[in-house]
Amino acid sequence: MAQATTLNEQPKTAGGDEPELTDGFHLVIDALKLNGLTTIYGVPGIPITDFGRMAQAEGIRVLSFRHEQNAGYAAAIAGFLTKKPGICLTVSAPGFLNGLTALAHATTNCYPMILISGSSEREVVDLQQGDYEEMDQLAIAKSLCKAAFRVLHAADIGIGVARAIRASVSGRPGGVYLDLPAKLFGQVMNAEAGRKSLVKVIDAAPAQIPAPSAIARALDVLKSAKRPLIILGKGAAYAQADEAIKALVEKSGVPFLPMSMAKGLLPDTHPQCAGAARSTVLKDSDVVMLIGARLNWLLSHGKGKAWGDAPKKFIQIDIEPKEMDSNVEIVAPVVGDIGSCVAALLDGMGAKWNAAPADWTGTVAAKREENVAKMAPRLMNNNNPMDYHGALGVLRTVIKERPDAILVNEGANTLDLTRGVIDMYKPRKRLDVGTWGVMGIGMGQCIAAAVETGKPVLAIEGDSAFGFSGMEVETICRYELPVCIVVFNNDGIYRGTDVNAVSKDPAPTVFVKGARYDKMMEAFGGVGVNATTPDELKRAVNAAMDSGRPTLINAVLDPAAGSESGRIGNLNPQSVLKKK
Numbered sequence: 001m002a003q004a005t006t007l008n009e010q011p012k013t014a015g016g017d018e019p020e021l022t023d024g025f026h027l028v029i030d031a032l033k034l035n036g037l038t039t040i041y042g043v044p045g046i047p048i049t050d051f052g053r054m055a056q057a058e059g060i061r062v063l064s065f066r067h068e069q070n071a072g073y074a075a076a077i078a079g080f081l082t083k084k085p086g087i088c089l090t091v092s093a094p095g096f097l098n099g100l101t102a103l104a105h106a107t108t109n110c111y112p113m114i115l116i117s118g119s120s121e122r123e124v125v126d127l128q129q130g131d132y133e134e135m136d137q138l139a140i141a142k143s144l145c146k147a148a149f150r151v152l153h154a155a156d157i158g159i160g161v162a163r164a165i166r167a168s169v170s171g172r173p174g175g176v177y178l179d180l181p182a183k184l185f186g187q188v189m190n191a192e193a194g195r196k197s198l199v200k201v202i203d204a205a206p207a208q209i210p211a212p213s214a215i216a217r218a219l220d221v222l223k224s225a226k227r228p229l230i231i232l233g234k235g236a237a238y239a240q241a242d243e244a245i246k247a248l249v250e251k252s253g254v255p256f257l258p259m260s261m262a263k264g265l266l267p268d269t270h271p272q273c274a275g276a277a278r279s280t281v282l283k284d285s286d287v288v289m290l291i292g293a294r295l296n297w298l299l300s301h302g303k304g305k306a307w308g309d310a311p312k313k314f315i316q317i318d319i320e321p322k323e324m325d326s327n328v329e330i331v332a333p334v335v336g337d338i339g340s341c342v343a344a345l346l347d348g349m350g351a352k353w354n355a356a357p358a359d360w361t362g363t364v365a366a367k368r369e370e371n372v373a374k375m376a377p378r379l380m381n382n383n384n385p386m387d388y389h390g391a392l393g394v395l396r397t398v399i400k401e402r403p404d405a406i407l408v409n410e411g412a413n414t415l416d417l418t419r420g421v422i423d424m425y426k427p428r429k430r431l432d433v434g435t436w437g438v439m440g441i442g443m444g445q446c447i448a449a450a451v452e453t454g455k456p457v458l459a460i461e462g463d464s465a466f467g468f469s470g471m472e473v474e475t476i477c478r479y480e481l482p483v484c485i486v487v488f489n490n491d492g493i494y495r496g497t498d499v500n501a502v503s504k505d506p507a508p509t510v511f512v513k514g515a516r517y518d519k520m521m522e523a524f525g526g527v528g529v530n531a532t533t534p535d536e537l538k539r540a541v542n543a544a545m546d547s548g549r550p551t552l553i554n555a556v557l558d559p560a561a562g563s564e565s566g567r568i569g570n571l572n573p574q575s576v577l578k579k580k
């Protein structure tokens with residue numbers, strides 16, 4: 001253990017001057033800066049209020065939120081977008097707990113993030129003597145993240161921050177908790193010793209090169225396929241191996257299916273994209289190569305009705321060896337980082353690789369054209385009140401004309417239909433609810449997307465989904481971020497039409513009818529618009545995207561337009577007593 005912690009009695013310098021001192025506050029700031037971590041998302045309070053001020057004074061961008069959960073979601077998606085851990089800073093117990101949901105979310109989604117939380121004094125917490133905001137935070141965080149560390153001595157701050165960074169980004173990325181007790185911030189030590197105690201993390205996420213035998217095995221299986229399919233997941237988007245992935249897909253000629261946040265890795269309009277032929281390719285493929293996608297519930301666990309009866313062989317590329325065989329047998333596991341794996345596969349394919357069989361690619365293309373044609377007229381309707389397709393037809397064009405904009409999306413029908421309708425053209429432009437389908441990521445993602453990329457953001461939000469983080473419109477106005485929020489207001493969760501037949505209370509899924517979410521944005525100086533037709537919506541969104549001013553458009557939708565739970569109503573348990 002380092003001992004330089006308590007030292008108020010520093011050795012005098014040669015000239016007899018006072019030695020230069022530093023403290024816990026500045027060592028944490030310096031450790032973050034040394035590692036290129038220059039943005040913090042958080043909420044101030046004891047014991048980190050001054051820390052935020054000092055960090056700002058030292059050139060760190062500090063984004064102060066209205067609720068820690070939203071700051072945490074911002075940090076999590078910053079990690080996804082940048083491959084560096086997003087930093088969330090919270091106060092003790094309640095602030096920590098508010099941030100913890102986002103830390104667990106980051107871990108579940110494989111986003112690198114560090115939750116830094118102030119905490120009460122160990123001596124008091126461990127004896128449960130009732131300190132201000134007392135809680136054994138480290139113990140609670142442990143089960144919800146990849147790693148959890150506590151620093152007790154200023155001289156260990158450099159090591160603590162380095163360990164947190166490495167743990168979050170190496171291997172499968174995820175959330176890390178760093179516990180900093182209040183007393184640590186005020187600890188003083190010699191500045192030179194402090195500087196020396198800091199660690200610049202070298203090669204934080206080392207390349208993991210796949211075994212040549214694993215590559216050969218995977219290529220043999222792919223070569224044997226009559227009806228191959230490539231599934232791209234958000235791990236592939238995270239890896240930032242965009243050119244190599246495009247080359248692999250195009251050289252192989254294999255149809256590809258992007259998972260939600262992998263959309264745009266290759267454009268959804270690419271001739272090999274099978275997004276609009278999803279059920280056909282899942283059912284009829286014989287070899288499936290997964291690249292940074294898990295066979296979890298989002299892919300029906302790789303079995304059952306969605307995958308049809310024909311036997312399948314799975315090739316899986318993932319950095320996490322334990323992911324293999326998690327749901328079905330993986331005949332060709334390729335363990336390594338996606339950049340290295342895809343490069344090795346491309347190399348192994350050599351100069352003469354036979355593209356995927358033309359009868360299969362032709363079948364997939366025909367199915368896709370058929371489905372696209374079927375949807376086209378629905379997207380052009382100008383109904384009043386609007387339905388989802390009428391509104392999305394307009395927003396689809398907005399993204400087509402602005403492929404650099406970032407799309408944030410949450411809700412049920414609002415999520416499922418937006419994902420299906422809006423084509424993405426560039427990597428990491430679509431951010432959404434992720435693996436848990438969690439509501440509330442919206443405003444945190446908008447803020448981080450604008451801050452980290454400098455690009456305009458369009459958020460398409462269910463009215464329920466928006467409510468989980470709606471207060472952050474003030475944050476968006478305060479930092480003057482180029483965010484346009486469209487609330488699909490159908491008066492409730494899934495639909496606004498439920499009626500409670502037995503009392504005066506409203507049904508559990510409905511909200512105040514005719515609510516005006518646009519007024520929330522106006523309350524903080526942003527632009528609010530009430531749009532009742534696709535034409536009005538189009539004008540308002542274009543104006544917002546052109547001006548970059550914080551805007552909220554209340555898009556009035558037919559309350560009867562949606563369906564229960566969007567596309568996943570089948571996951572609802574059924575009661576035998578349920579009335580018909």
Ligand code: ADP
Binds near residue numbers: 239262291323337
């Ligand atoms: P989706 O929801 O898009 O299907 P998942 O979150 O289920 O995607 O899967 C992402 C997978 O990508 C995880 O299993 C994770 O281990 C993997 N992954 C993340 N980053 C990398 C990387 N750089 N190289 C290889 N695999 C990665």
Ligand code: TPW
Binds near residue numbers: 413493
């Ligand atoms: C943290 C459960 C899933 S979808 C949804 C809820 C509450 C809202 C759907 O209504 P919305 O969309 O947003 O208005 P639309 O278009 O269908 O009307 N709590 C959390 N996460 C989840 N997923 C839920 C609850 C849920």
Ligand code: MG
Binds near residue numbers: 489492494
């Ligand atoms: Mg709704």
